[in-house]
Amino acid sequence: MTVKYTREHEWIRIEGDLATVGITFYAQEQLGDVVFVELPEADTSADQGAEVAVVESVKAASDIYAPVTGTIIESNSELSERPELVNEDPENDGWFFKMQLSDPSELDDLLDEADYQAFIQEEL
Amino acid sequence: MTDLHSLALESFHTEQGAKFAPFAGYKMPIQYPLGVKGEHLHTRESVGLFDVSHMGQLLVEGPGITEALETLVPAALQEMAPGQIRYSQLTLNNGGILDDLMLTRWNDTTWGLVVNGACKHVDMEHMRAMLPDSIQMNYLDTHALIAVQGPRARDALTRMMPEAGELVFMRAVQTTWSGHPITLSCCGYTGEDGYEISIANTHAQELAEALTTLEETTWVGLGARNSLRLETGLCLYGNDLTIETTPIEADLLWSIQKRRRTNGGFLGADTILQQINDGPPRKRVGIAPADGRTPLRDHTLLKNSAGDEVGEITSGGFGPTFEGPIAMGYVTHNMSTPGTELFAEVRGKSLPCTVCDPIFVQQRYVRSL
Numbered sequence: 255m256t257v258k259y260t261r262e263h264e265w266i267r268i269e270g271d272l273a274t275v276g277i278t279f280y281a282q283e284q285l286g287d288v289v290f291v292e293l294p295e296a297d298t299s300a301d302q303g304a305e306v307a308v309v310e311s312v313k314a315a316s317d318i319y320a321p322v323t324g325t326i327i328e329s330n331s332e333l334s335e336r337p338e339l340v341n342e343d344p345e346n347d348g349w350f351f352k353m354q355l356s357d358p359s360e361l362d363d364l365l366d367e368a369d370y371q372a373f374i375q376e377e378l
Numbered sequence: 379m380t381d382l383h384s385l386a387l388e389s390f391h392t393e394q395g396a397k398f399a400p401f402a403g404y405k406m407p408i409q410y411p412l413g414v415k416g417e418h419l420h421t422r423e424s425v426g427l428f429d430v431s432h433m434g435q436l437l438v439e440g441p442g443i444t445e446a447l448e449t450l451v452p453a454a455l456q457e458m459a460p461g462q463i464r465y466s467q468l469t470l471n472n473g474g475i476l477d478d479l480m481l482t483r484w485n486d487t488t489w490g491l492v493v494n495g496a497c498k499h500v501d502m503e504h505m506r507a508m509l510p511d512s513i514q515m516n517y518l519d520t521h522a523l524i525a526v527q528g529p530r531a532r533d534a535l536t537r538m539m540p541e542a543g544e545l546v547f548m549r550a551v552q553t554t555w556s557g558h559p560i561t562l563s564c565c566g567y568t569g570e571d572g573y574e575i576s577i578a579n580t581h582a583q584e585l586a587e588a589l590t591t592l593e594e595t596t597w598v599g600l601g602a603r604n605s606l607r608l609e610t611g612l613c614l615y616g617n618d619l620t621i622e623t624t625p626i627e628a629d630l631l632w633s634i635q636k637r638r639r640t641n642g643g644f645l646g647a648d649t650i651l652q653q654i655n656d657g658p659p660r661k662r663v664g665i666a667p668a669d670g671r672t673p674l675r676d677h678t679l680l681k682n683s684a685g686d687e688v689g690e691i692t693s694g695g696f697g698p699t700f701e702g703p704i705a706m707g708y709v710t711h712n713m714s715t716p717g718t719e720l721f722a723e724v725r726g727k728s729l730p731c732t733v734c735d736p737i738f739v740q741q742r743y744v745r746s747l
Contacts, residue, residue, distance in 0.1 A: 286601075287415040289696040290673055290703075292725075308725065311672045311695050312414040313601055334671075 259370035293329035386579035402495035425528040426598035434498025440513035454635035473649030485640035522582035526570030547743035569610025611737035626653035664736035
């Protein structure tokens with residue numbers, strides 16, 4: 255199992271050709287209290303970089319992009335009732351959706367944990 | 379943020395852990411470590427402290443000032459008692475709103491005005507052009523303005539300044555604190571009981587520190603200030619009020635007292651009195667999404683079931699006390715009755731919504747002792 259990151263502050267946990275996607279601890283901290291999450295429907299396909307979900311905090315709405323190309327196979331329905339999970343446990347129970355990867359080579363362009371930590375240090 | 383004005387208390391706010399953002403030409407505290415939601419809830423339960431020194435504080439004086447000001451605002455000023463505050467609007471010839479403001483009568487020749495930070499220079503030009511030369515206008519950029527808001531503000535502040543306990547909503551007093559002159563006004567922008575304190579910049583930090591040591595208080599940034607005012611149905615100039623909206627469209631008829639409704643005598647009175655009689659073409663209302671969950675943001679378009687555009691959200695977000703989406707906007711008059719169903723265009727989809735009262739959380743002003 256590998257975990258990768260995007261410059262849009264998403265994490266991607268990869269198991270075989272399945273990817274689970276959420277937003278990072280740093281991202282939820284920047285967003286503030288999350289009050290609403292709009293998730294993609296299962297069986298929809300998404301290109302890398304497509305807007306697939308929306309997370310709204312007390313401050314603003316932010317788009318969530320598909321980190322890789324593939325098919326959405328499941329969304330975290332728990333977030334509809336408990337959007338605060340994104341703040342409480344962003345990198346586990348607060349996951350957004352799962353994708354079946356079309357092109358695993360896209361993963362090579364994503365950041366590993368050390369690169370991502372360095373990236374957010376630059377933003378700070 | 380180099381071109382921005384600094385608040386006198388900027389370094390104090392930095393020490394309190396503030397994050398800053400530009401607003402109205404100032405580098406303003408947008409939130410503190412508690413965060414927008416925590417600051418909002420703390421203000422509703424206890425006391426929030428706000429540095430609103432970007433607001434324009436003016437002292438206008440001269441013979442005939444009361445009558446002269448009445449030509450610029452639709453509120454009745456001549457009937458007001460010394461120390462009384464009224465909310466009104468600087469209107470334009472077309473009935474539109476140049477700014478909204480608070481006016482405090484000190485005596486027959488002196489009034490205190492508080493206008494919005496983003497509008498203050500335009501307001502001053504407008505007033506200077508409209509008021510007789512015998513009226514002096516002093517811009518108090520030498521003074522900070524600190525708001526103390528919440529259900530425990532009265533108890534907390536009365537320990538520091540006994541006069542606070544004697545003031546009811548929309549009354550003000552000029553007094554001293556710790557030997558420094560202050561203006562203490564019982565009003566605010568959160569829907570809660572509370573005060574605004576005007577004090578010279580040179581003594582502002584001493585006041586801020588004393589307020590911070592009160593056990594009930596926490597500092598609150600502009601983020602929570604916005605959700606607090608929106609939950610209680612209060613308008614934000616630039617969003618909900620503009621030069622294109624009249625006080626009647628904005629549902630502010632309550633701020634135009636009877637004599638002015640009949641006699642007019644202020645800029646834009648023709649349009650405004652006509653709208654009082656015939657109804658405005660559109661009206662400010664609250665908007666609630668039928669799903670009870672999706673926040674509606676500023677500039678969201680509103681449509682009827684036929685898909686025709688009937689209005690727009692002017693302020694929208696999430697209400698931490700209401701625990702749901704809160705929004706206000708303008709809709710055509712025929713769509714403005716509470717309960718009317720319409721659709722908001724959210725991310726390419728039509729979201730069913732209902733027109734409602736824009737007051738999502740009841741205001742809790744102390745009107746009598």
